[in-house]
Structure formats: C-alpha cells, structure tokens
Amino acid sequence: MSRLVVVGAGGHGKVCADVATLIGNWDEVVFVDQKYPEIKSCGRWPVVASSLESLGDCEFSFFVAIGDNHVRAKVYAECTELGCSPVTLIHPNAVIASDTQIGAGTVVCAGVAINIGVKVGDCCIVNTGSTIDHDCLLGKAVHISPGAHLAGEVTVGDYSWIGTGAATKQVLRIGSDVMIGVGAAVVSDCIEPGIYAGVPAKRLSRRDPF
Ligand SMILES: CC(C)(COP(=O)(O)OP(=O)(O)OC[C@H]1O[C@@H](n2cnc3c(N)ncnc32)[C@H](O)[C@@H]1OP(=O)(O)O)[C@@H](O)C(=O)NCCC(=O)NCCS
Numbered sequence: 001m002s003r004l005v006v007v008g009a010g011g012h013g014k015v016c017a018d019v020a021t022l023i024g025n026w027d028e029v030v031f032v033d034q035k036y037p038e039i040k041s042c043g044r045w046p047v048v049a050s051s052l053e054s055l056g057d058c059e060f061s062f063f064v065a066i067g068d069n070h071v072r073a074k075v076y077a078e079c080t081e082l083g084c085s086p087v088t089l090i091h092p093n094a095v096i097a098s099d100t101q102i103g104a105g106t107v108v109c110a111g112v113a114i115n116i117g118v119k120v121g122d123c124c125i126v127n128t129g130s131t132i133d134h135d136c137l138l139g140k141a142v143h144i145s146p147g148a149h150l151a152g153e154v155t156v157g158d159y160s161w162i163g164t165g166a167a168t169k170q171v172l173r174i175g176s177d178v179m180i181g182v183g184a185a186v187v188s189d190c191i192e193p194g195i196y197a198g199v200p201a202k203r204l205s206r207r208d209p210f
Pocket residue numbers: 127145146162163164179180181182183184195196197198
C-alpha cells in the first residue's frame with residue numbers, strides 16, 4: 001500500500017493533504033506532527049506519529065507542509081537524510097506551461113498559473129491563485145503567497161516570501177531572505193535581506209524578517 005506522510009498538521013498541511021488526495025497517487029495520506037498524541041487528526045486525515053523517525057521505516061513518500069521557509073527547508077533536509085522520498089504536489093487545477101521545472105518538495109496550489117521557462121526550486125510554496133510569468137527563477141524554500149503575481153523574468157532568492165496580493169514589475173531581482181508585504185507593488189530590485197512593503201515597495205529597516 002502506498003502512503004504519503006505530510007509533515008506539519010496545520011492549516012497549510014491540510015491544504016497540501018487535500019492536493020495530494022486530489023492527485024490520487026497514494027492509497028493513504030497521513031500526518032506526523034510534534035503535537036502528536038495531543039492532536040490525532042488534521043481535517044479528515046489522521047495524525048499518526050510525532051515525527052518521520054518514529055514511523056520506523058522509510059517505506060513511504062513525504063511532503064513537508066510547514067509555512068516558515070527556514071524551518072521547512074531544515075525539516076525537508078532532515079527527512080531526506082533519513083532516506084525517505086520527497087514528492088512534488090501540483091493541484092489538478094493549476095496551469096503549468098511547457099519547459100518549466102518544479103522542484104522536489106514543492107507544492108503548487110489551486111488556480112496557480114506558471115508560464116513557460118519558469119524554474120521553481122525545491123521545497124517552495126506556490127500558493128493559491130498566484131501567477132509566475134515566463135522565465136522567472138525561484139530559489140529554494142521560497143513562498144509565493146495567495147494572489148501574488150510575478151511578471152516575466154523575475155528572480156527570487158532562497159527563503160524569500162512574497163506576501164499576499166503583492167505584484168512585481170518584470171525583469172527585476174528579489175534577493176534571499178526578503179519579505180515582500182501584503183499588497184506591495186515591487187517596481188525595483190529588492191536585494192538586501194529585509195522587509196519591503198507599500199506602493200511602490202520600500203525597505204522597512206525596523207527589523208529582520210525572519
Ligand atoms: C509587511 C509585514 C511583514 C510587516 O509586519 P510587521 O513588521 O509585524 O509590521 P506591523 O504589522 O507592526 O506594522 C508596522 C507598520 O507597517 C505598516 N504595514 C504593515 N504591513 C504593511 C504592508 N503590507 N503594506 C504597507 N504598510 C504595511 C503598518 O500599517 C504599520 O504602520 P504604522 O507604523 O504607521 O502604524 C506584514 O504586514 C505583511 O505584509 N506580512 C505578509 C503576510 C502574508 O502575506 N501572509 C500570507 C500567508 S499565506
């Protein structure tokens with residue numbers, strides 16, 4: 001029997017379990033979460049253990065559904081070191097053009113459009129209704145939030161997070177560890193790590209984003 005184990009029984013985990021169930025490649029979708037045995041279910045899926053290690057073998061595929069980009073990447077690396085196989089989850093109602101690459105451990109949610117020539121790294125979240133236009137390059141553990149839009153040829157560095165409904169001009173660079181705020185209009189490069197917000201987006205130097 002084929003089993004997919006989703007790591008992280010929160011709201012995002014529920015979304016990922018639903019995508020996996022719609023894809024239909026696995027006989028069983030279950031969660032592991034540190035909060036087990038206090039929590040025993042997440043949505044309609046069971047939480048069966050506190051970690052992948054405690055399942056005792058690696059006869060299953062896994063997906064890490066943790067929102068924090070750095071934590072997700074760390075847990076993903078740990079699970080891979082155990083010898084378990086990561087999967088990529090693409091919602092059946094996402095539109096993915098030809099000549100694209102979507103990394104291992106990445107989820108592409110409902111209503112997403114990814115255009116030709118795009119590369120999305122490992123362990124990313126491409127969230128509901130976002131769009132990534134032609135030739136964009138996304139590093140690892142990036143999160144494109146619901147309804148965010150990247151115009152063509154935009155690069156996004158590792159661990160960066162594009163907030164809900166933010167939009168970018170074409171051909172610009174967003175560095176690593178950059179947080180773009182909800183609704184921002186990004187019209188120039190955002191290279192230094194930090195929080196950028198507003199219309200047009202400006203760096204808010206008050207605090208580290210992560
Ligand atoms: C930008 C952001 C990270 C700032 O968070 P924060 O550092 O906790 O900031 P605060 O909420 O304390 O707000 C500080 C100031 O920035 C302003 N501000 C916050 N977010 C802003 C945004 N997106 N655009 C413009 N101004 C914003 C606040 O109004 C406040 O202004 P004031 O000092 O004049 O009162 C956060 O508001 C944000 O946009 N997060 C993205 C969330 C998201 O997309 N989630 C998706 C989940 S899937």
